[in-house]
Amino acid sequence: MGVSQAVSVNQFDAVDMDKFFNPSSVVIIGASNAKFNLGAMICKTLRDSVNYPGKVYVVNRSGEDVHGAKGFKALKDIQDEVDLAVIITPASVIPGLIRQCGEQGIRNIIIESAGFSEKGEEGKKLQNEIDETACFYQIRIIGPNCLGIVDVHRRFCCMYGSEKIVLPLIQQPGSVSYILQSGGMAEMVAERLTENMMGVNKMVCIGNKSDVDEADLIDYFSMDNTEVIGIYLENVKHGRKLMTSVKQTSKPVLVYKSGKSEAGSAAAMSHTAGMAQNDAVFDGACKQAGMIRLQSPEELHSLPKMFTKMPLLSGNRIAIFTTSGAFGSIGADLLANTDLVMAEFSKETKSKLRQIPGVFNANNPVDIGPAPPEIYLEIYNILITSGEVDGLLHIVGIWQDFVKDVMNALVNFCRRQNKPAALYAYNSMSKLMSARLERELPLFNTAEEAVRALEVSYQQYKYLCQKEEPLWKK
Amino acid sequence: MGVSQAVSVNQFDAVDMDKFFNPSSVVIIGASNAKFNLGAMICKTLRDSVNYPGKVYVVNRSGEDVHGAKGFKALKDIQDEVDLAVIITPASVIPGLIRQCGEQGIRNIIIESAGFSEKGEEGKKLQNEIDETACFYQIRIIGPNCLGIVDVHRRFCCMYGSEKIVLPLIQQPGSVSYILQSGGMAEMVAERLTENMMGVNKMVCIGNKSDVDEADLIDYFSMDNTEVIGIYLENVKHGRKLMTSVKQTSKPVLVYKSGKSEAGSAAAMSHTAGMAQNDAVFDGACKQAGMIRLQSPEELHSLPKMFTKMPLLSGNRIAIFTTSGAFGSIGADLLANTDLVMAEFSKETKSKLRQIPGVFNANNPVDIGPAPPEIYLEIYNILITSGEVDGLLHIVGIWQDFVKDVMNALVNFCRRQNKPAALYAYNSMSKLMSARLERELPLFNTAEEAVRALEVSYQQYKYLCQKEEPLWKK
Numbered sequence: 001m002g003v004s005q006a007v008s009v010n011q012f013d014a015v016d017m018d019k020f021f022n023p024s025s026v027v028i029i030g031a032s033n034a035k036f037n038l039g040a041m042i043c044k045t046l047r048d049s050v051n052y053p054g055k056v057y058v059v060n061r062s063g064e065d066v067h068g069a070k071g072f073k074a075l076k077d078i079q080d081e082v083d084l085a086v087i088i089t090p091a092s093v094i095p096g097l098i099r100q101c102g103e104q105g106i107r108n109i110i111i112e113s114a115g116f117s118e119k120g121e122e123g124k125k126l127q128n129e130i131d132e133t134a135c136f137y138q139i140r141i142i143g144p145n146c147l148g149i150v151d152v153h154r155r156f157c158c159m160y161g162s163e164k165i166v167l168p169l170i171q172q173p174g175s176v177s178y179i180l181q182s183g184g185m186a187e188m189v190a191e192r193l194t195e196n197m198m199g200v201n202k203m204v205c206i207g208n209k210s211d212v213d214e215a216d217l218i219d220y221f222s223m224d225n226t227e228v229i230g231i232y233l234e235n236v237k238h239g240r241k242l243m244t245s246v247k248q249t250s251k252p253v254l255v256y257k258s259g260k261s262e263a264g265s266a267a268a269m270s271h272t273a274g275m276a277q278n279d280a281v282f283d284g285a286c287k288q289a290g291m292i293r294l295q296s297p298e299e300l301h302s303l304p305k306m307f308t309k310m311p312l313l314s315g316n317r318i319a320i321f322t323t324s325g326a327f328g329s330i331g332a333d334l335l336a337n338t339d340l341v342m343a344e345f346s347k348e349t350k351s352k353l354r355q356i357p358g359v360f361n362a363n364n365p366v367d368i369g370p371a372p373p374e375i376y377l378e379i380y381n382i383l384i385t386s387g388e389v390d391g392l393l394h395i396v397g398i399w400q401d402f403v404k405d406v407m408n409a410l411v412n413f414c415r416r417q418n419k420p421a422a423l424y425a426y427n428s429m430s431k432l433m434s435a436r437l438e439r440e441l442p443l444f445n446t447a448e449e450a451v452r453a454l455e456v457s458y459q460q461y462k463y464l465c466q467k468e469e470p471l472w473k474k
Numbered sequence: 475m476g477v478s479q480a481v482s483v484n485q486f487d488a489v490d491m492d493k494f495f496n497p498s499s500v501v502i503i504g505a506s507n508a509k510f511n512l513g514a515m516i517c518k519t520l521r522d523s524v525n526y527p528g529k530v531y532v533v534n535r536s537g538e539d540v541h542g543a544k545g546f547k548a549l550k551d552i553q554d555e556v557d558l559a560v561i562i563t564p565a566s567v568i569p570g571l572i573r574q575c576g577e578q579g580i581r582n583i584i585i586e587s588a589g590f591s592e593k594g595e596e597g598k599k600l601q602n603e604i605d606e607t608a609c610f611y612q613i614r615i616i617g618p619n620c621l622g623i624v625d626v627h628r629r630f631c632c633m634y635g636s637e638k639i640v641l642p643l644i645q646q647p648g649s650v651s652y653i654l655q656s657g658g659m660a661e662m663v664a665e666r667l668t669e670n671m672m673g674v675n676k677m678v679c680i681g682n683k684s685d686v687d688e689a690d691l692i693d694y695f696s697m698d699n700t701e702v703i704g705i706y707l708e709n710v711k712h713g714r715k716l717m718t719s720v721k722q723t724s725k726p727v728l729v730y731k732s733g734k735s736e737a738g739s740a741a742a743m744s745h746t747a748g749m750a751q752n753d754a755v756f757d758g759a760c761k762q763a764g765m766i767r768l769q770s771p772e773e774l775h776s777l778p779k780m781f782t783k784m785p786l787l788s789g790n791r792i793a794i795f796t797t798s799g800a801f802g803s804i805g806a807d808l809l810a811n812t813d814l815v816m817a818e819f820s821k822e823t824k825s826k827l828r829q830i831p832g833v834f835n836a837n838n839p840v841d842i843g844p845a846p847p848e849i850y851l852e853i854y855n856i857l858i859t860s861g862e863v864d865g866l867l868h869i870v871g872i873w874q875d876f877v878k879d880v881m882n883a884l885v886n887f888c889r890r891q892n893k894p895a896a897l898y899a900y901n902s903m904s905k906l907m908s909a910r911l912e913r914e915l916p917l918f919n920t921a922e923e924a925v926r927a928l929e930v931s932y933q934q935y936k937y938l939c940q941k942e943e944p945l946w947k948k
Contacts, residue, residue: 161844161873184798184900187871191902234803258803261810267794267803267839297804298920320741324658329708329732329741330771336735365741370635397661399635426658428665429903429919445919446772 017220019108020142020212021151021202023083025055026158027106028069029097030089030113032060038112038160039088042148043067049166050155055080075100084108086148086158091115094144095129102137109134110158111144117208118145118269127210134211146207147183152200153225159183159205165190174199175227176304179217181206185232185297192301197437198308201226213237215245222249228304231255232297234268236282243289247467252307252460256294257282290463292456299452302444306453309411309442310420312464313457315390317343319383320365322395327426327447328365331393334451340458343389352382370399376406384417391454392421395447398431404439411441420457422450491694493582494616494686495625495676497557499529500632501549501580503571504563504587506534512586512634513562516622517541523640524629529554549574558582560622560632565589568618569603576611583608584632585618591682592619592743601684608685620681621657626674627699633657633679639664648673649701650778653691655680659706659771666775671911672782675700687711689719696723702778705729706771708742713759720763721941726781726934730768731756764937766930773926776918780927783885783916784894786938787931789864791817793857794839801869801900801921802839808925809867814932817863826856844873850880858891865928866895869921872905878913885915894931896924 026046031039039058044067046052056069057080063073072078075085075097085106087097091113101109116127127144134141142149148158150166152173157166169190176198180186183205193200201224204217214231215238221229222245229251236242236257246253259268260279286293294300318340320331332342342364345353353362356378358371366379383389394410396403407423414421423443425432436443444450500520505513513532518541520526530543531554537547546552549559549571559580561571565587575583590601601618608615616623622632624640626647631640643664650672654660657679667674675698678691688705689712695703696719703725710716710731720727733742734753760767768774792814794805806816816838819827827836830852832845840853857863868884870877881897888895897917899906910917918924 164873182798182800184796184871185800187798187873188900191905195902195904232800234800258800258807260807263810263816264803264805264807266837267799267806267835267841296920296922297800298922322658324656324661325741326656326659326706326708326732326771329738331738332741333732333734333738336737342737361741363740367741397658399638399661426662428669429907430669431665433903446770448770448772 016107016140017216019083020110020140020149020204021156022154023054023108023156025057025080025082026084026086026156027057027059027075027078027082028066028158029059029075029085029087031058031066031069032062033064033066039086040066041160041163042086042088042158043069045157045159045163045166049163050150050157050170052155052157054156057082075104078104082106084110086110086112088112088160091123091126091144095126095133098130098133098137098139102133102139107137107139109139110142110146110148112146112148112158112160113143114145116144116210127208131210141211142204143207144210147186147205149205150200150203152202159186162187168194169200172199173201175201175225175308176230177202177221177224177226177228178230178232178300179204179206179214180232181209181234182232185300188297189230189301192298193304195433195437196301196305197440197442198301198304209237213241215241218242218245218249218253222251226251228307229253230300230304232300233257234259239285243285246289246291250464250467252456253291254294254300254303254456255286255291256297256300290467292459292463295452299449302449303453303456305442306420306422306457307460310414310422310457311418312461313391313420313454314461316340316458317388317390318393318454319343319389319391320393320395321379321383322365322367323369323397323399324395324426325360325367327395328361328367330447331395331451332365334448335393338451338455340451340454345386346388349382349386349388353379373402373406376403377409380406380410380413384413384419389419391419391457393450393454394421395424395426395450398425398427398435404435404441407441408439420454422453424450490581490614491690493557494584494614494623494678496628496630497528497582499531499554499556500558500560500630501531501533501552501556502540502543502632503533503549503559503561505532505540505543506536507538507540513560514540515634515637516560516562516632517543519631519633519637519640523637524624524631524644526629526631528630531556549578552578556580558584560584560586562586562634565597565600565618569600569607572604572607572611572613576607576613581611581613583613584616584620584622586620586622586632586634588619590618590684601682605684615685616678617681618684621660621679623679624674624677626676633660636661642668643674646673647675649675649699649782650704651676651695651698651700651702652704652706652774653678653680653688654706655683655708656706659774662771663704663775666772667778669907669911670775670779671914671916672775672778683711687715689715692716692719692723692727696725700725702781703727704774704778706774707731708733710756717759717763720765724938724941726930727765728768728774728777728930729760729765730771730774764941766933766937769926776923777927777930779916780894780896780931781934784888784896784931785892786935787865787894787928788935790814790932791862791864792867792928793817793863793865794867794869795853795857796839796841796869797843797871797873798869798900799834799841802835802841804921805867805869805925806839808922812925812929814928819860820862823856823860823862827853847876847880850877851883854880854884854887858887858893863893865893865931867924867928868895869898869900869924872899872901872909878909878915881909881915882913894928896927898924
C-alpha cells in the first residue's frame with residue numbers, strides 16, 4: 001500500500017502510540033446488548049477481568065449502555081475527549097466511521113472487523129478508502145482483521161472472546177511483549193508463557209496491518225519496559241523499515257514466520273492477506289538486522305526465560321553436566337548441530353573432577369550417579385569458574401527433592417558469575433512444570449529446547465556485538 | 475565379540491527368553507541388608523511395588539534374608555530350581571558367579587554391575603572370561619552395566635533405585651515395549667509415556683549388551699502382546715542381525731540413536747562401551763530394514779499413541795482442519811517438509827464446505843471461527859468421507875468443553891473409517907494434558923509432533939508394503 005506510510009514515525013511519536021495501550025478513555029463502536037455481540041465481550045472484559053481504570057463509551061444503533069459503559073447513538077454525541085476508538089462492526093460502514101473519528105479528533109483506531117484485503121477485490125476497495133481517510137486525518141490504525149491489544153501492567157484490553165486468556169495474564173504482569181499476526185497465536189502464547197513462569201507486558205494482534213506494523217511496534221517496545229520482543233508474522237510488507245527498527249534495538253527480537261512453503265503461504269494469504277516473501281530473503285534479512293529466527297511457534301513462549309532469567313552466553317564453549325550417560329551423548333549430538341562447541345577441560349580441571357566421588361567421567365560431558373547435593377555444587381563451581389567454559393548444559397533427573405535446591409543455587413551462581421546455564425529435567429512433564437513454577441527454575445521442556453536456548457543466547461550476544469553502539473545505546 | 479553369538483536363536487528359543495521376563499523364581503546375588511545396597515532395593519520393589527508372584531532368593535556373605543527374600547551364603551545351597559539370576563556385585567567376582575550359575579543349571583542371567591568393557595583393558599578381560607563361561611554353559615546374559623528389566627503385565631521387575639518409576643507403570647499395564655541402552659532413558663520414557671495415556675508392556679535396559687541385544691529382543695517382542703517397539707541405542711554391534719529381525723516383524727520399530735556426532739559418540743563410548751558407527755550407514759540400514767528413525771528422544775514416548783489409538787495412514791493426502799488461521803499456515807509449512815501433501819479438494823467438496831456457516835476458507839486448510847459442535851462433526855464427515863483425503867491434521871483451541879467431545883467423536887469416526895487424525899490443541903500444556911488423560915484423546919504436545927505422527931504412520935504403512943509378506947504374516 002504505502003499510503004499510510006506518509007505518516008512517519010516522526011509525525012507520530014511514542015506518546016501517540018502509547019494511546020493504543022494506555023488510553024484515558026476508549027469508545028467501542030459496535031458494542032450492543034445483542035446476543036454474541038463481540039464489542040460487548042470487550043466491555044465485559046474491561047470491567048470484570050482487567051478492571052480498566054479509564055472511561056469506556058459505546059456507540060450502537062439504540063444508544064444503549066453495555067456492561068456499564070455509557071451508550072451513544074453517534075460518535076459526535078460523546079462530549080468527552082476520546083483517546084482510542086475500537087471498531088467492531090460490519091466492514092462496509094467502517095470508512096464512514098473513520099471519517100467521524102477524524103472529525104472528532106480521535107487519532108488512534110483499532111479495527112477488529114474482518115472483510116478487507118483478505119476478502120478479494122471488494123475488500124481491497126474498502127481498505128483503500130480507509131487508508132486515504134486515515135492519512136488525511138493523520139490517524140494511526142491497528143488492524144483491520146485483528147483481535148486487538150492487551151497491556152497487562154496498565155490494565156487495558158480490547159481483545160474479544162478472550163476473558164479466559166486475559167485473566168491469568170493480568171494476574172502475572174511480566175516483561176515479554178508480543179506482536180502477533182494472528183489471534184489463535186495470542187491464545188497459545190498467553191496460556192503457555194504463563195506456564196513458563198513468565199508474564200506478558202503487552203500483546204498486539206496486528207491482523208492485516210494496513211498501517212501500524214511490526215516495525216512501528218518494535219520501535220515502541222524498544223523504549224518501554226519490555227525485556228524481550230516476540231513476533232509471529234505471516235508476511236512482511238516493508239522489509240527495510242523492519243530491518244531498521246530491529247537494528248536500533250538492543251532487546252532480543254524473536255520472530256517466527258509462517259508461509260515458508262507454497263502451501264503455507266497460500267493459507268496465510270487467505271488468513272491475513274499478505275504476500276509471503278521468498279523465505280531465504282527473509283532469513284538473510286534476519287541475520288543482517290540481528291533478529292533471532294525461531295524454529296517453531298513453541299519457541300515464542302519457551303525461549304524468553306533464557307533472556308530474562310539468565311545472563312547472555314558470551315562465548316561458544318559449553319560444558320555438559322548430567323545424571324544420565326545417555327543424555328550426555330544426546331546433548332553432545334545436539335550441540336554438534338549448532339555453532340557451540342564442547343568445552344575442552346584442562347588437566348587441572350579433569351584432576352579436580354576426578355577427586356569427586358561418584359563422577360563416572362572427568363571429561364565433557366560430566367556424568368554422575370546418585371550423589372548428595374554437595375557434589376552437584378562442587379561440580380558447578382569447578383566448571384563455571386574454570387575459565388574453560390562459557391555456559392552449562394545441565395540435564396538431570398529430579399530423583400530427590402534436593403535436586404531442585406541445587407538447581408536454584410546454580411541459577412543464582414550463574415547470575416553472579418555472568419555465565420548462563422540451560423536446564424532440562426528428563427522427568428514427567430508434570431514434575432518438570434511444577435519444579436519450574438514452584439521453584440522459579442528456568443527449566444526447558446526437552447533437551448533440544450535447552451540447547452536451542454544456549455544457541456539463541458549466543459546469537460543475541462553476537463548480534464549485540466555487531467550492532468553499532470550509538471544506534472541503541474543512548 | 476561374537477563369542478556369545480554361537481548360541482543362536484535356534485538353540486535358545488522364545489520360551490527360554492521368556493524366563494528373563496516371567497521367571498517362576500529369581501535369585502538376587504549380592505542383595506544384603508547393608509545401607510544403600512542395590513540388590514536390596516530390587517527385593518523391596520519385587521515385594522512392595524510390583525507384588526511379584528514368584529519366589530525370590532538372595533545370596534550374600536552372611537546368608538541373611540532381605541525384605542522377605544530367603545537368604546543363602548552360596549548359590550549351591552538353594553535346593554529349588556531357579557529360572558533367573560540377577561547379579562549386582564563387584565565386577566571382579568562375577569566370572570566365578572557365572573560358573574556357579576552354570577553348574578546350578580541357571581540359563582538366564584542379568585548382570586547389572588558396571589566395570590566391564592566401558593572401563594578399559596581390565597574390564598574387557600573380565601568381560602571375555604564371562605563370555606566364554608556363558609558360551610560353555612549355554613547361558614544367555616542381559617547386560618552387564620544395565621538397570622535390568624520390568625514386565626508390567628506379569629509383575630516382575632529387577633530394576634534398582636526405580637520404585638517411584640515402577641509404581642505408576644504397574645498401575646497402567648500397556649502395549650509398548652522398550653529396549654534401552656541407558657537407565658536414565660528408562661526413567662524418562664516411563665514417566666512420560668504414562669502422561670501420554672499409554673502403558674508399558676516390557677522394558678529392558680541392555681547396557682553393554684555383551685550377549686542379548688536389540689535384535690534378540692525385537693524377535694521376542696514380535697511374538698508377544700507388544701504393539702509398538704521403542705528402542706534407544708548408543709551403538710550397533712551386529713548390524714545384519716538387527717536388520718533381519720526388523721524385517722521379520724510387522725510391528726512398528728521406533729529407534730532413537732545417539733552418538734551421531736563425534737563428541738556424542740565419544741560420550742556414548744564411556745557410557746556403554748560401544749563404537750558408534752557412521753551415522754549415514756545406520757540411517758540407510760533403517761530405511762532398508764523398515765525401522766522408523768526418531769528425531770528426538772521425546773518421540774520414544776510421544777509417537778506410540780499414533781500407532782495404538784489410530785489406524786495407519788495409507789496415503790499421503792492430508793487435510794488440515796483448524797480453528798486458527800495461523801496454525802493452518804504453520805501446518806501447511808510443516809507438511810511441506812515431509813513426503814505428505816496437502817489434499818486438493820474437488821469442486822463438490824468445496825461447495826459442501828462453503829455451505830457450512832462459519833467456515834472462513836473452503837480450501838485446504840479449512841479454517842473456522844467460533845462454531846457449535848455440529849459444525850465440527852459435519853466438517854469431519856465431509857473431509858474424511860470425500861475420498862480425497864487419507865488423513866487429517868486437526869489443530870484446535872479448546873475454547874469450550876464440547877471441543878473435547880467432538881474430538882472424542884472424531885477418534886471413533888477415524889477408527890470406523892480406517893483413516894487417522896493427528897490432534898493438537900494450542901492451549902496450555904496442563905489443559906492439553908488433562909484433555910489427553912481424562913478423555914483418552916491422542917493429543918500431541920506441539921503442531922510439529924502431530925505432523926511427525928502422520929509422517930511416521932505413513933512410513934510404517936510403506937514399510938509394511940515393502941516387507942515380504944511370508945516373513946511376518948503367519
